[in-house]
Amino acid sequence: MKKEFLYNGIADNIASKIHSGVLKSGERLPSVRNLSGLHGISINTAKRVFLELESRSLIQAKPQSGYFVSSVPQLPLPTTSQPVPFIINREPEKLMNDIYATMGRQDLTMLSIGIPSGNLLPLAKLKKEIVTATRTLQCGGTEYEPLQGNLKLRRMVAARSLTWAGNLKEDDIITTNGCMHALALCLMALTKPGNTLALESPCYPGILQLAVSLGLHVIEVATHPIYGIDMDALTALLPRIDVCLLVPNFNTPLGYCMPETHKETITKLLAQHNIPLIEDDTYGDLHFGSERPKCCKSFDTEGNVLWCGSVSKTLAPGYRVGWVAAGKYHEQLLKLKLVHSLSSAAIINEAVGNFLMTGRYENHLRRLRKTLEINYQNYITIIASDFPKGTKVSRPQGGLAIWIELPGNIDTQVLYNYALKKGISISPGRIFTLQDQFHNCIRLSIGLPWTDQLKLDLKQIGKLAKTL
Structure with a gap:
């Protein structure tokens, strides 16, 4: 059995006991060593079990004492969504x-x-970076950036991809004016009016509005509040889908993190059917658990995943700093950026690149x-x-x-x-x-x-x- 299945299975078993009341608020759980011996798993796998339960806010660690069932009340989960499997585009x-x-x-x-x-944001430090950027950039940052974007920012985004097994290079990244701009460029590059886009349900309203504005037909797919998009429902819809757009890490509004096995399966499945996957990872750095989750892009060997991100949800919403690693669609997006925006804001991108480089971001x-x-x-x-x-x-x-x-x-x-x-x-x-x-x-x-x-x-x- 794969390690991912093993620790998730054990975590699910403990979670079900917490939800049913067998394990009650404040009760102590077995130690990492005891859990390892009980299930015949390694110490590292036992630690992954507790990290998974922590990420679900079901348990909490107390220094020098061990793990305990969380004192946060356990209310029932929302119902798994059941959108109709045909197209109804009625925007509110x-x-x-x-x-x-x-x-x-x-x-x-x-x-x-x-x-x-x-x-909640480091405003004073950001202001200092803006001042520094005006001093270090040629002509004080009044000139256009290169079309692909600020080199320092792209280099830092690529470097940070190592935290989620992305292994990106600076030349893979194109900067954009926020994540919504990145998503818009992706959809414009990959679709034409009348094409069909598959989305999670519920879905961020901005994505819905963007899809409607581009004349796309939207198919909303059943989505579980813990595990994300229903794999069977998505598979059944594949013959009708031209493009898929997902928010696997901490989707808004549900906040779930799709299991790594699901991410890998979806990435390979869509690649086999030659259906591009646009991945919105703008929330990926806001994990409650100790580890930054992987992305679908982590499992992309075909260049079929267009990975989009930004600092709009983590650092500076108004700065409108985003990016996309578009895989095999890189040149198509560059051409669209040339037409639609030409250049990002030089001073802002330099400032954010500096902030990421100094370690202050982490x-x-x-x-x-x-x-x-x-x-x-x-x-x-x-x-x-x-x-x-x-x-x-x-x-x-x-x-x-x-x-x-x-x-x-x-x-x-x-x-x-x-x-x-x-x-x-x-x-x-x-x-x-x-x-x-x-x-x-x-x-x-x-x-x-x-x-x-x-x-x-x-x-x-x-x-x-x-x-x-």
């Missing part, structure tokens, strides 16, 4: 416009926008990841005590979002309007699909500093939900 345009019209308002608690608060990520994980645990505690009975909640293993499935009679578009009157902005589930589903779901951002006011606002959402 008005609702989307209403939500994004509130972006930037200082009088609202912005639980609807999935970015980290500026209070230090920042460690603090941010810990904050987001603690926020998730705080949110769960409030939801368990103050939301309607029967509420189901995702168990993000990283990222910036939590997905809440309220009892079926609650319309979250109505909840959105009520909450807005109380100074709170949330994201109704309907914006994460083009189909008639998720009306009783909401996504909340966990990227805000934890304060007494945020705690009260979460309680207010639960109170309003109960009235519906």
